[in-house]
Every structure is written in structure tokens, then in C-alpha cells.
Amino acid sequence: MRKSIATVTLSGTLEEKLTAAAQVGFDGVEIFESDLVNCASSPAQVRRRAEDLGLRIELYQPFRDFEAVPSAALARNLRRAERKFQLINDLGADLLLVCSNVSPAATDDDALAADQLHQLAEQAARHGIRIAYEALAWGRYVSDYLHAWRIVQAADHPNLGLCLDSFHILSRPVDPGGLRGVPGEKVFFLQLADAPRMHLDVLQWSRHYRCFPGQGGFDLTGLLEAVFATGYQGPLSLEVFNDVFRQADAERTATDGMRSLLTLEDSLRQRLEVPLRAGQHGRHLELQELPPPVELTGFAFVELAVDPLSEMAAERLLEELGFARVGRHRSKPVQMWQQGDARVLLNRTHPDAGGWHRGDVRASAIAVESPDPARSAERAEALLAAPIPRTHGPGEADLTAVAAPDGTSVFFCRTDARDGTGWLGDFHPLTVPDDSGPRGITGIDHIALSQPSYSFDEATLFYQSVFGLRQRDSEEVADPYGLVRSRAMAGTGNRLRLVLNVPLLGGGQLPETAALQHVAFACPDIFATARRMRARGLPTLPIPTNYYDDLAARMELDASLLEAMREHEVLYDRNEGGGFFHFYTVMLGRRVFFEVVQRLGDYDGYGAVNTPVRMAAQYLAMAGVT
């Protein structure tokens, strides 16, 4: 399929937008009128620039408030169109999007609309131009694609067809199944956007909150299937009005958009596989194939970047948590700590990196277990994840790493491999962990990573497409100094759980806890584990005593249980599935802390109800309140 993007989706001047679209491999663009009006290049210069970049100008848009108007207005509108046809010719394009009339001057008269659109198409034909008529969800009289299709049928002109826009179709309670009656050659263009489900005025929703396919709540694969069943052969074009994208780096947004289209195409290919073989659908489709996803089975390790000062702090905290130092890297200043299946690597860096404060710690890499690391990496790179070049000594594993949108390195590993793709051999073994005693930490339950607010949806799509995680609804948690948005994501069987956090608003002074990262370790018995850790001297995060009074009022817990929770600073949550005990360590540096959790029954959350008290407690600790 040809891939296109509307210039309004990207930030910058028209010339910057074209450059970004070409850079990430789009075949074409829709030119949005205001981008052209405001730019310093003439239409002919834009045409040449697009040609130089290998971009086709698929469509010019929008032409508004044309049809179903009184005759004097029609004459004016046709003169207005004539000027735009000349411009489209100068651009070397041949398709104009006309959206359904929203002005009070329009009348509710389909025959008149059809007649006037026929006249427009006739005039367009003289310039070799076709008209794609689109029902805006807030059109004055024409607001769904079936209505637009009836008018296009009545107008009956070869140069008049439909523009389908997934937002306008899926934001309304209209069945996309109605597309079955539309012949593919009358679908002139297909615009794609997703959106989170919101109870908001549809115009505001469309203008501010659209996002790329996969980032919202619409079934775009289903819509695509219906559109391709018509025989549509045009491009897939992203048309996304999004406040964040308008402000973000254009190439970054374009990459995000291309990743979204590749994932969508791949999911359609998977869904159509049987019908394709049966020859019913999509014979004409050339669907790009991605390396198939590999189910990830857990975390292999998390790597913390430390400096010589924080390295000592991290070692102590890991010891107190019961970890043992099990290895030292053969060629790099990296040590490995382990307890159960939880592995933490400490990678000593030098404190002269940008923005690094002495004593800082950062979660710099996560490694996930893949039965086929090479194929996982191949899929990640096909999905435009940036590969990270790495050096490795002779005989060491050649782990493939890609960069997540927040800059975290992501490794795909097979820890138990004995065939050379394993990575444990890169470490000189130091201690064999002593598993004979009572079980403490058994593995990594989840990892929480902070994101810059402008890349929240981008990061979600990345982990969705590259890791195959499913997103859950995002929730807002109240930090004392602002709201933080948090989104949990999990793989099959919850073997891999990630939480992404961002400040809800970007302006003013950001809540600092939104920038924290943490690793949560699973254990089978929180109080026994806490007692042993305390005996080793572990400093836990002090929880305000009011929390336990409130918990007692809310939950009617057993007094001795409550006492144990108070003693060990353990927090609690429960829902229909089960319960959740958890406690936190103090901060390691300024950005990282650890959590120890115990899940009871089928509890599937992350104790988000307790996040505000944790955040408040972290500020109290930062300020030295005891």
C-alpha cells in the first residue's frame, strides 16, 4: 500500500513537513491549505521540492462550504474552486477534498447538493482533477459517509467520489459495514486517524485529540478490512490533528506515524490471511509483511547507570534487599546482582554526561526474554526502532539493542540459551546465589519508566508494536504538586509488565515524581521478606501514619495485620481479583527507587490508589521531614 501523511499532522513549515515525511519513507502527502498559504514557496516550487524528495502530492485539502447553497453562492463557490484548480495543477496534484457544508447558508437538499457537486466535478474534469467528497462528523446536514455516498451516486460524475476518514466514520454510531455497497473505484481517498474514546464535543475531539492508529480506541483494522473489501487501491493517509504533534519534532512524529501504519498493515495482513488464500478479498492488496512478533516471556535484567558515588549506594541497597553480586562483565565496568530471577546490572559511567548530577542513578536499559532474540530485533528495526551500535569483546554475546522513545535501551535476550546467543557468559561468575534459605524476591514484577509528556502516545505505540504489550486505560494520580498520568501495559499472561508515567500538563513547575523510574520486585510473603530486609538494614520509605488510620476506616482490616503494615511501611490495595501488598525503598540517587510487591489471588493492578501517598512521602523524604 502507498503511505501518505497530511501535512497538518506534522509540525513546522511546509518545507520541513515534506522533508520529514520523505525522510521516514512516506510515498506521498496531503497538502493542507493553510500550510501552503503560509509558506514561502510558490505552488510550482512546492511541486519541485516534493518531486526532489520522491513524494507524490496525493491530495489538496480542504475545500469547504461548497454544496447545497443558493445560486448566487454557487457562482461564487465555482469561481473560488476555479482558482484552487489552477493551484492544484501548479502543484502537480489531481485530487481535491471537498468536505460537507457546515455553514448556515447550506440547505437540507440532497438533490441540490448532488447537482452542484456534479457541476464542480465537471469543472474539475476540465483541469484533469477529481473531487473527493467527505462527510464531516459535524456537517450541517451531511455527517455520515452513507449520506455522502447517496449524494455522490445521485451526482453521478466520473470525477466525483468519496473521501473516507476513519475519525468521521468511527466517532459516530454508524456501522462501517455500509461500505459493502460502495464500489472501490468510487472511494477516491482514505484518511486514517485514531482517537481515545471521549465524551467531548466531536469537533473539539477531532481537532485536538486525534492520534495515530493504535494509540486510541477505534477499530481501525476492522475499518480497513471493510474499505479494502470495496476494492480501494489508493493510499493509506494519516490525517491527525493533535496538539502535541503540532509542537513535536516533525521527523519524530513522522516516524511514530509510519510505525503506526506498518503495525496496522501487519495486523490487517494477519486478519486477512485466510480470505486472501481463498481469493475473496484483497487480491489487489500489496500488504507489507513485518517479521512476525515473538512472545516475550519476562525481564532478563534491568540495567542501572551509576557513577562511582552512586555505585556504592546501589550495591548497599541491593545487598539489603538480599541480592548477591553474581558476576562481573569481562570487558566493561558492569556488575550483575541477582535474587531469584531478578537481575540488576550496575553499569558504571562517568559523571560528565549532560544533565548528570553527582550521585545520580538512571534506569538506562531493560532486557526482555525472547525465544528468538534475532527475530525480535528484526521486527523492532522493521518498526523503525533506532538500533544502538554496541561494542562487544571477542567471544562476547552480540546483543541487539534498540532505543525506546524515551532513550532507554532495549535488549532482546535468551538467558538460558546454550548456543552462543546467551549473554551470561559475558560475565565472570562471582557468587552462586544461595537459594537454600526462605524465598525472598523471586523476580521482577514490573518496571515503571517516566516519559517526556510529548512522547506518551509514541511510547505506548512503541511498546505495543515492538513488545506486543496491550495497553490498559491510563489513570491520573495526584502528586502533591500536579497530576501524573500513568499507563500500565502488559504482555500475554502478564509475564512482562511496564508502567509509563508522564506529567499531565507540561507547563509550570513539573511534579518531580513524574520523572522517577522504579523497579518492582515480586515476593511470595511480603512481611517475612520485609523483616529479613530490615534485619539487613534496608531503609524503607516512611509512610505517613494517617494513611493507616484511613485504611483502617476504609477496609476494616485485622488489627495485627494493620500493625505489621505500619511497622514495615507496607501499603495495601484490593479489588475483585485479589489483594496487593507493597513497600518502597528510599531513593537511589534522584530518579530511581525500588518497590517490593506481593500479589494475592488474581489482583491485576499496581496499587495506583496508593501512588499519591507514596509521592507525598517521597517529597517529605526529599525535604528531610522525619
Added chain:
Amino acid sequence: MRKSIATVTLSGTLEEKLTAAAQVGFDGVEIFESDLVNCASSPAQVRRRAEDLGLRIELYQPFRDFEAVPSAALARNLRRAERKFQLINDLGADLLLVCSNVSPAATDDDALAADQLHQLAEQAARHGIRIAYEALAWGRYVSDYLHAWRIVQAADHPNLGLCLDSFHILSRPVDPGGLRGVPGEKVFFLQLADAPRMHLDVLQWSRHYRCFPGQGGFDLTGLLEAVFATGYQGPLSLEVFNDVFRQADAERTATDGMRSLLTLEDSLRQRLEVPLRAGQHGRHLELQELPPPVELTGFAFVELAVDPLSEMAAERLLEELGFARVGRHRSKPVQMWQQGDARVLLNRTHPDAGGWHRGDVRASAIAVESPDPARSAERAEALLAAPIPRTHGPGEADLTAVAAPDGTSVFFCRTDARDGTGWLGDFHPLTVPDDSGPRGITGIDHIALSQPSYSFDEATLFYQSVFGLRQRDSEEVADPYGLVRSRAMAGTGNRLRLVLNVPLLGGGQLPETAALQHVAFACPDIFATARRMRARGLPTLPIPTNYYDDLAARMELDASLLEAMREHEVLYDRNEGGGFFHFYTVMLGRRVFFEVVQRLGDYDGYGAVNTPVRMAAQYLAMAGVT
């Protein structure tokens, strides 16, 4: 009236919130449960701190999902309440807010609700506590105050009354007139919040977009009148859930809130004046009186801070615009330029101030014409505008200045005063402006000031209450690198017009044009003015030629007019009222530019439709595109 604020309205820990509320003069607070739960002080410590600060704890909230439940749940809920009553006693408070049940466990049974609330009130009475029952707009069965009132009547307990919340009342299509049937002693508490009119799910609307009275679209004066007509004697309490306030400085937000309450109280006092005399309403009311507003009649001057480098640039640009240097300050490095009634002061500062780049220019002060500057200043200070201490030489005018929320100094002047309050005498006259030739600039049409995004509503309220300006709807304009929100405000007869601009989103790289400030000068004949300015060498902002092609398509303008517009980089807008011609100068420093405008007929806008092309053109000029 006592004035109170809910702790959830302010940012920070509970202790910080109490300090901020006391600092700006609130009499009391509502304590929001999570603020107490997350804080490091025990309830008794909070009580002592509030006492030390002179704050009364007016109410504790919220107690949720209590009424109309099966009997087992009732027993649990009463035990839960018992714990909260002890806590409220420890806080030294005596009022608990119970909001209408939202849980699926609730039943639609008013008699049951009344019976259970009676039991709760009886139990509360034993602790000397009263219950204020509030209908949440999204309550499962009880969602309006009249329904809540019927239940309170049926429950019939002296310790049970209503909590009225302006958001829950005014967000729904319910007439506040129904309050006439409610006796004032059964209104236990009144919470106030405003909100912009939005088509959004009411829960989301309430939780994120509430604002202070006067910042939104509700008729709070009318509601207040209805509530006081019942005989209500309790406090006015601000309860505002707002994403920006959560992140802003608490004392700044508290000041904004207090200014809002003072303005609201004053507007109620004005409205009630006649009934008060007639003794019908409000005998019990002690309404604070502000110095009455003085109608401002225009701009006296705008002051630009320049450094020695940009001073020269500003002088040249003013000369090219046709201004004459008419005065030099007797004791300060300030020169005055004038044309018609437009005066621009250049105040030479030294380029070592924080954030100042060599060659910068800032609009540092605006001066407005008041028939009674002393009374204007008195009102501003009563509304908590921060006075700016100024030195003045012997015999010089003692102009009162206050700081606007963005830091701009605001002067109230009476330029034509001959009684010593005039300020022109502070300047040595240099030139008498030559008014014999054709008229050029006649005055200041409007001034546009950029605001930090977190103080947009604060700035609006400031200019509304202190200047008496009316706000118009805000609009979003598309800068190439992000959306900018723009709000026009105007005084009576449009003699004073201000435009406030902020970036719509705070995160990522902000659109730089959102930080620009500009002064628009009025002229009676744009083309004659432009020609004379060009003859003097004025560099105007180059407008992309595509703009004129598009304008021709949209407007069908006369070819010679269009030619003149192209030649002079003049932009155009029109609406039902009339038309608007305008052009821009190049930038002066990095933040300031000038505009020259001509209004035709009753055109009342600011040419916002052309703002995107202006912004795009400014980036092109910055980058050196010619």
C-alpha cells in the same frame, strides 16, 4: 462574609496549603481527605497549625457512598463514619461533607437514603458534628440539589443539612430558583467554583476544568443572590479542581482565588443595593465593599525596556513609523515618542538583568488613562494587585504602579491633569509633534501581551477585576510549531483593548511566537500611512505571496486593492460588522513588534484569521528566508 478555600484547590502538602491560605487572608479551609492522609502531621498537629495561622477548619470532606445501601453495607459505613468523626473531633472541626452515592451498591430509594442519613446525623450529633449532604452532578440517583433537599427534609434531623456546590448546580439544567424553598439554616455550607462552558463528560469537566468565579461561564452572582436569600450565613468556600492550580505556586493561586471572591462579593453588593435598602434581602449580610471601579478611557503610554543597543533600533523604527521624540525624562534614562495619541516610552536598562539578551526589547509597562488614578490604584490594591515601589524626583508625578500577573507594570494616569497628578511634566519637552500634515497613527488600538500558560486565567481575572475589561471567548491559532491560545479583552466602548496570548500546551518546545508582545497602532487610512512609512524606510514583515492568492479566492477583492495590499504587505479580514486592514513591522529585539491597523465600520476583531500567516512569516524572517 467569611472566606474559605478547599485544600484541594491549592498545590503542595497540607501544611503548605494552610500557610498559603492564611497568607492571603482566608478565614478558613475545607480539609480534603487525601491531603490529610498524605501529610506528615497528625490531625491534632494540623489543628494546632491551623489555629496558629488563624484559620478555622470549616469542613472535612468527602465522605462517599454512604446512603441508600443494604443493611450490611450500612453497618460498615457507620463504622467507617465513626472513625472519621473521631478524626474530625481531633481536627477541631464540626462539619462533614457527605456526597451523594455513586456506587453500584446504592439503591434508588429516597426513604432509605433519608433513614440512613438520619442515623448518620444522630451518630454525628453525639460527637457534636453536623452532616452537609451534597448532590454530585454525577450521583447515581441523587444528582441535583432539589433532590438532595427532599431527602434532607425527609430525614428531618437538626444535624443534617445541605452542602451547595455551584459547579454541581450550574453544570446541570436545573434552576437555582428552587432554593427559595430552602430555609437558610438548612444550608450548612456553600462551595463555589466556576467553569468554562464545555461539551464534556461532567465528571471530567468537574475534576479538571473548574476555575475561580469570574474565570468561567457560570452566573455565580445570581446563584449567590439565591443562596443568600435563604438566609445562609456560612462562609464562601472555593473548591476548585484544576490541573493548572495543582501545579502552580500555592500562594499565587490563593491570591487569585481571593481576588475572585472579593470581585464576586463586590458584584453581589452592587446587585443587591436596592433590595438591601428595602430590607428584603441580606440584612444579615456583611458584604465587603471595594473602592468602586473607575472607567478607564484608553492607553496613556506603553513603555519598552531597551538596552543601549536596542534603544537605537527602537528609535529608528519609531521614526520610520512617523513618531517624534517629544520628551526626555527629568531624572531617568527614559525618552518619550509620540504620534497622535500614541505614546511610546523607551526606558534604557542595562543588559545584565536575568534572561536578558543583548539587543532585547520588552514591553515593561502599560499606562492606562483613569479619570481618578488614585481611586483606580486603591481598587487595584484592594484586589491584591502587588504595588511596585517607585522612586520619583522632587516635583515629579507620583504615579502608582501595580504588577500584573505576568510582571508587566501597570500605571494609572490622568494625562491631561493640570492639578499635579499629570505626568507629562516629568519630561523635558523636546519637539512639538507636527500635526499639520496628513494624519498617520492616531493612537494605540490594542496591546498584545504574552502570558506564561499557567497564569492565563489569573491574568484574565486580573484585567477583568482591576481594569473592568470584559473577556471574549478565547481562540486557538495555529503557529507552525504549536497552537497558541489568544483571548481578547476590552473595556466600555472598546477604548481599551488588550490581547493575552499563551502557548496551548506547556510541554516540549514552545512556539516562540506565543512569547511575543506587540503594540497595534490605529490609523485612518492604511495605504496612505503605509506609503509614507515606506518612504521613511520602514521595514515591514514580508507576507508570503500565497496568502494573497488565497485571499483573492476567498474574498473576490478588487484587483487594484489586492495589488496595494501585496505591495504593502497588508492583511485583511472582514465580518458582518466591517473590515480590518493591518500590517506588521519586523521584530524589534526578540520579543516585540508593532502593528498598524485600520478598522472599517464596526469591525470588532483583531484579524485573528491572519495570525497564523503572521506567525509563519515571523519564523521565516527569523531564519533569514527572503
